[in-house]
Amino acid sequence: MKRKLVMVGNGMAGVRCIEEILKLDREAFEMTIFGSEPHPNYNRILLSTVLQGNTSIEEITLNSWEWYEQNGIRLFAGETVTEIDSEQRLVHTDRGRTVEYDELILATGSNPFILPIPGADLPGVTAFRDIKDCERMIEYAKTYKKAAVIGGGLLGLEAARGLLNLGMEVDVIHIFDYLMERQLDPTASKLLQRELEKQGMNFLLCKETAELFGNGRVEGVRFKDGTEIAADLVVMAVGIRPNVDLARKSGIAVNRGIVVNDYLETSVPHIYAVGECAEHRGVVYGLVAPLYEQGKVLAEAICGRKGRPYEGSVVSTQLKVSGVDVFSAGEFMDGEGTESIKLYDEARGIYKKVVVREGNIVGAVLFGDTSEGRKLFDMIHRGDSLESLSLSLFAPISTEGKGSLVAAMADNDVVCGCNGVTKGAICQAIAEHGLKTVAEVRDCTNASRSCGGCKGLVAELLEYMLGAEASRYATKETVCSCTDLSRDEVIKAIKEKRLTTVKEVMYVLEWKNEEGCSKCRPALNYYLGMLYPGEYNEEVESLFVNERLHANIQADGTYSVVPRMYGGVTTVEQLRKIADVAEKYNVPMIKLTGGQRIDLLGVKKEDLPRVWAELGMPSGYAYAKALRTVKTCVGKQFCRFGTQDSTGLGIRMEQTFERLKTPHKVKMAVSACPRNCAESGIKDVGIVGVEGGWEIYVGGNGGTHLRAADLLCTVKTEEEVIEMTGAFLQYYRESAHYLERTSKWVERVGLEHIREVLFDVEMRRGLLERLHQALAATKDPWREIAESEELRQTLFRDMAEKEPVPAE
Numbered sequence: 001m002k003r004k005l006v007m008v009g010n011g012m013a014g015v016r017c018i019e020e021i022l023k024l025d026r027e028a029f030e031m032t033i034f035g036s037e038p039h040p041n042y043n044r045i046l047l048s049t050v051l052q053g054n055t056s057i058e059e060i061t062l063n064s065w066e067w068y069e070q071n072g073i074r075l076f077a078g079e080t081v082t083e084i085d086s087e088q089r090l091v092h093t094d095r096g097r098t099v100e101y102d103e104l105i106l107a108t109g110s111n112p113f114i115l116p117i118p119g120a121d122l123p124g125v126t127a128f129r130d131i132k133d134c135e136r137m138i139e140y141a142k143t144y145k146k147a148a149v150i151g152g153g154l155l156g157l158e159a160a161r162g163l164l165n166l167g168m169e170v171d172v173i174h175i176f177d178y179l180m181e182r183q184l185d186p187t188a189s190k191l192l193q194r195e196l197e198k199q200g201m202n203f204l205l206c207k208e209t210a211e212l213f214g215n216g217r218v219e220g221v222r223f224k225d226g227t228e229i230a231a232d233l234v235v236m237a238v239g240i241r242p243n244v245d246l247a248r249k250s251g252i253a254v255n256r257g258i259v260v261n262d263y264l265e266t267s268v269p270h271i272y273a274v275g276e277c278a279e280h281r282g283v284v285y286g287l288v289a290p291l292y293e294q295g296k297v298l299a300e301a302i303c304g305r306k307g308r309p310y311e312g313s314v315v316s317t318q319l320k321v322s323g324v325d326v327f328s329a330g331e332f333m334d335g336e337g338t339e340s341i342k343l344y345d346e347a348r349g350i351y352k353k354v355v356v357r358e359g360n361i362v363g364a365v366l367f368g369d370t371s372e373g374r375k376l377f378d379m380i381h382r383g384d385s386l387e388s389l390s391l392s393l394f395a396p397i398s399t400e401g402k403g404s405l406v407a408a409m410a411d412n413d414v415v416c417g418c419n420g421v422t423k424g425a426i427c428q429a430i431a432e433h434g435l436k437t438v439a440e441v442r443d444c445t446n447a448s449r450s451c452g453g454c455k456g457l458v459a460e461l462l463e464y465m466l467g468a469e470a471s472r473y474a475t476k477e478t479v480c481s482c483t484d485l486s487r488d489e490v491i492k493a494i495k496e497k498r499l500t501t502v503k504e505v506m507y508v509l510e511w512k513n514e515e516g517c518s519k520c521r522p523a524l525n526y527y528l529g530m531l532y533p534g535e536y537n538e539e540v541e542s543l544f545v546n547e548r549l550h551a552n553i554q555a556d557g558t559y560s561v562v563p564r565m566y567g568g569v570t571t572v573e574q575l576r577k578i579a580d581v582a583e584k585y586n587v588p589m590i591k592l593t594g595g596q597r598i599d600l601l602g603v604k605k606e607d608l609p610r611v612w613a614e615l616g617m618p619s620g621y622a623y624a625k626a627l628r629t630v631k632t633c634v635g636k637q638f639c640r641f642g643t644q645d646s647t648g649l650g651i652r653m654e655q656t657f658e659r660l661k662t663p664h665k666v667k668m669a670v671s672a673c674p675r676n677c678a679e680s681g682i683k684d685v686g687i688v689g690v691e692g693g694w695e696i697y698v699g700g701n702g703g704t705h706l707r708a709a710d711l712l713c714t715v716k717t718e719e720e721v722i723e724m725t726g727a728f729l730q731y732y733r734e735s736a737h738y739l740e741r742t743s744k745w746v747e748r749v750g751l752e753h754i755r756e757v758l759f760d761v762e763m764r765r766g767l768l769e770r771l772h773q774a775l776a777a778t779k780d781p782w783r784e785i786a787e788s789e790e791l792r793q794t795l796f797r798d799m800a801e802k803e804p805v806p807a808e
């Protein structure tokens with residue numbers, strides 16, 4: 001029988017350790033993971049890049065819901081372990097669940113430190129630690145303009161850069177007289193400050209915060225010296241504290257962190273700790289590189305293959321702010337018994353310092369040119385002697401022979417610091433597995449999977465290994481790492497070779513991974529459905545779970561049911577039916593959605609088919625990559641500003657395009673005058689009534705990447721609106737990448753190009769013909785399931801045997 005492994009904490013260090021265990025022995029454990037956050041494991045590091053607008057939340061998932069499923073891991077996301085009974089070997093959770101363990105890993109990470117000052121709990125004050133904090137800041141920045149970041153460390157400065165990008169004015173309040181004092185010496189810090197001031201940050205140094213004040217929400221920061229500043233968003237970035245409460249109350253030895261030995265064992269048998277919550281030889285780490293090293297050692301130990309012990313790590317840091325190159329590692333401050341070699345070019349903003357103790361290199365700080373950072377880090381790590389330091393490090397930087405940097409690296413030099421991957425390991429993987437892109441190298445070796453700072457170096461290595469061939473692949477976006485083919489090449493091959501199933505596509509086009517992955521399977525399923533409407537039968541197992549079950553799974557494992565209400569209009573009968581169903585099935589919350597519909601939240605999975613049948617309303621597709629809603633304003637029937645019948649047109653549009661599958665969700669709106677009460681300007685298709693006609697806007701987005709829609713054209717009649725919208729939707733269906741929103745697609749292919757296609761009468765006719773074929777083939781999924789015992793069996797019994805997981 002398999003041993004039971006339970007992990008508390010679903011973060012970066014813990015899940016990496018699980019990956020290492022799976023690599024060593026897939027069959028050893030039956031695994032259960034609890035995570036307080038309602039997400040699968042994501043790249044916390046990249047929250048800075050999300051805030052800075054360079055990455056989306058969707059892109060930072062490290063292990064998809066399907067990954068857990070495929071590896072037989074039971075994941076309870078949004079559930080917190082509250083108690084450990086180490087005698088009985090049980091864990092208890094805040095949802096009343098009790099799970100047995102043979103081995104227990106604590107990977108509870110850290111909590112942000114919140115200064116214990118008056119006003120710290122005012123609305124408008126936030127930490128910066130998780131997705132929730134990140135979304136909150138993005139949201140605040142839409143309304144408020146003046147931010148204060150308390151803490152001039154790595155996190156504070158990356159947050160400040162993000163808030164500047166979001167259009168806020170930013171004051172950074174720091175307690176010391178120079179920034180990042182834990183990572184930099186005063187000279188490097190002053191250069192950094194100068195650069196960041198140029199970027200628009202304002203610094204208040206040597207300032208100790210006494211309180212935050214405000215009436216109902218934060219309005220400012222008051223300092224101990226009596227001065228104050230105004231702020232309507234305050235971000236606390238003053239360090240972190242290991243999350244040890246659970247361990248402490250369970251009788252496990254705790255100091256600053258959970259005390260572990262060199263094999264990550266705690267004071268209680270069968271309980272281990274890894275990551276930011278662990279304290280090893282008196283040190284608690286706050287960067288992923290050492291945590292991943294710990295994970296590897298623990299995986300070996302827990303699989304009964306105790307190897308090298310964990311003996312501590314030398315850490316290096318880099319700041320993720322564009323335009324700033326700063327690096328530090330080891331003992332970087334001058335002190336007793338140390339000497340240093342320095343280069344300081346104030347004019348060009350370059351500073352390099354190498355610290356030596358008893359003839360050996362022990363630390364370094366670089367500013368302005370960090371290209372030798374990794375090399376220096378290896379030297380520090382090995383404790384190389386000063387003689388091995390090439391004085392070329394201190395030569396002025398040259399832009400020539402850029403490739404020579406990777407050529408000059410030794411095989412055991414580390415390319416990716418976060419994941420400890422060497423040049424030799426990457427070159428071997430490229431040669432052995434025929435890797436051609438940075439993404440493939442990442443998937444195969446982990447290099448560039450964390451902070452992404454080494455992506456450039458990995459790309460250079462690919463170029464160095466593959467020569468001219470590399471650039472061919474570098475520009476090509478493949479469907480996923482299972483194939484070297486792009487989306488267009490795959491679609492062309494499907495048509496030419498008349499491939500009809502996902503399996504056939506993968507087989508004939510020689511997929512590297514014959515089962516495909518969670519990225520390509522849903523994409524192929526969509527492309528086949530788009531190409532062969534009416535003929536292709538969707539492969540249920542290739543769908544994201546929300547689409548498979550036709551309902552959105554919620555954080556607590558229940559589902560939400562949103563029936564369609566055309567144009568946001570309902571009737572007494574519908575309301576009565578909804579009320580009856582809600583009462584009968586004890587629906588805990590009934591909520592109005594932003595798309596003008598009614599959401600029944602908290603429906604049990606087994607009740608779904610009966611709820612659908614008894615409602616007798618069509619599915620609102622609130623879970624699908626398809627038309628979601630058509631929001632409408634009141635319009636001329638009731639509103640004195642209305643020039644058109646927006647509600648009538650909205651209903652007509654929704655009835656025409658409902659159930660149409662699209663590469664990503666599509667939202668529409670119709671407003672009857674430019675006051676735009678239905679928010680037509682931020683929809684995928686937004687219609688605005690004007691005197692004598694309608695304006696059609698496309699490519700808008702009201703989500704994380706706010707984008708105002710572009711005016712496509714103005715037309716006179718409702719028929720023309722429907723025709724243009726249909727042609728637009730079909731062209732989007734045919735030419736966008738799967739999971740590409742219209743906002744991104746319009747930007748990629750260009751509005752002018754879309755106009756050329758849609759305004760060409762012949763092309764438009766072709767698009768509309770194909771659209772009508774697709775629409776004719778659609779069926780209401782709720783009714784189908786409610787009426788078919790066989791479908792219910794497949795979806796709710798066979799498939800549901802597996803723990804359901806939400807969509808991406």
Ligand SMILES: Cc1cc2nc3c(=O)[nH]c(=O)nc-3n(C[C@H](O)[C@H](O)[C@H](O)COP(=O)(O)OP(=O)(O)OC[C@H]3O[C@@H](n4cnc5c(N)ncnc54)[C@H](O)[C@@H]3O)c2cc1C
Binds near residue numbers: 034037287318
């Ligand atoms: C914005 C930002 C940028 C960063 N940038 C970098 C960088 O550039 N380089 C770098 O190396 N590091 C960086 N870090 C730090 C890095 O993200 C962390 O070191 C790493 O995420 C720690 O991993 P962990 O698994 O130990 O903890 P976490 O990632 O914090 O995971 C712990 C998880 O456990 C959950 N949990 C806690 N208690 C319980 C419980 N009782 N039951 C269930 N679940 C529980 C928590 O909710 C959390 O999700 C950054 C951090 C932030 C916030």
Ligand SMILES: NC(=O)c1ccc[n+]([C@@H]2O[C@H](COP(=O)([O-])OP(=O)(O)OC[C@H]3O[C@@H](n4cnc5c(N)ncnc54)[C@H](O)[C@@H]3O)[C@@H](O)[C@H]2O)c1
Binds near residue numbers: 153173176179317
């Ligand atoms: N690029 C990266 O590697 C990166 C980026 C972000 C976060 N992180 C990690 O996340 C964790 C949290 O980062 P952090 O910057 O909050 O921690 P930190 O401890 O590194 O820095 C906190 C900073 O806040 C300052 N500070 C403390 N009290 C203050 C006060 N009352 N007023 C003003 N300033 C005060 C400290 O002097 C210190 O410089 C760390 O482990 C960090 O390594 C790393």
Ligand code: SF4
Binds near residue numbers: 635636641643676
């Ligand atoms: S958009 Fe114009 S017509 Fe519609 S409700 Fe608002 S003001 Fe009235």
Ligand code: FES
Binds near residue numbers: 416419455
């Ligand atoms: S150095 Fe951070 S991912 Fe490679």
